Amino acid sequence: MNWGKGILFSIFGFIAIIMTMVVISVRMEGIELVTEGYYEKEIAYQEQIDKEQITLDKNRDVISLNSQNQLLILDLPSGAIGMLHLFRPSDASLDQKVVIDGKNQGAIEIPVGNLKSGYWKAQLNWTENGVEFYQEKKIDL
Structure with a gap:
């Protein structure tokens, strides 16, 4: 494995982690920190x-x-x-x-x-x- 493949795998891994966190945070329900009115x-x-x-x-x-x-x-x-x-x-x-x-x-x-x-x-x-x-x-x- 050379440096180029390692950097590419790191970037794809980072993107996968960020996308997973975005999907989890969008699907969360029941967090209501603001009152009515x-x-x-x-x-x-x-x-x-x-x-x-x-x-x-x-x-x-x-x-x-x-x-x-x-x-x-x-x-x-x-x-x-x-x-x-x-x-x-x-x-x-x-x-x-x-x-x-x-x-x-x-x-x-x-x-x-x-x-x-x-x-x-x-x-x-x-x-x-x-x-x-x-x-x-x-x-x-």
Whole structure:
């Protein structure tokens, strides 16, 4: 074998590897890293930043995970109303929303044992005494 054949085989091998990777990436399904209404949410993002800043100013950690009992614990005061969004970045079909009605006394326990294992984001929007708050916690089940 001479140098010319070796270079030619290397080029054809490289092209075959690249084409295989292109075919695999085109056939992949179920990767949804963008939420519905992405652009509309981006326009209103300053409001979200303000809610997060108010939450940080309160210096309260509202969302916690009890991994032993597989419970998500929300430490909200009585009368707080809101929405908990359990967001799965890799598969939007697994997302869940839980309404927080404000009638509960003490901590609210939400079972997460039935969720598919992996990376999740718990996004909590709530209103307390007319003030809107937002907290997000990354959880790994």
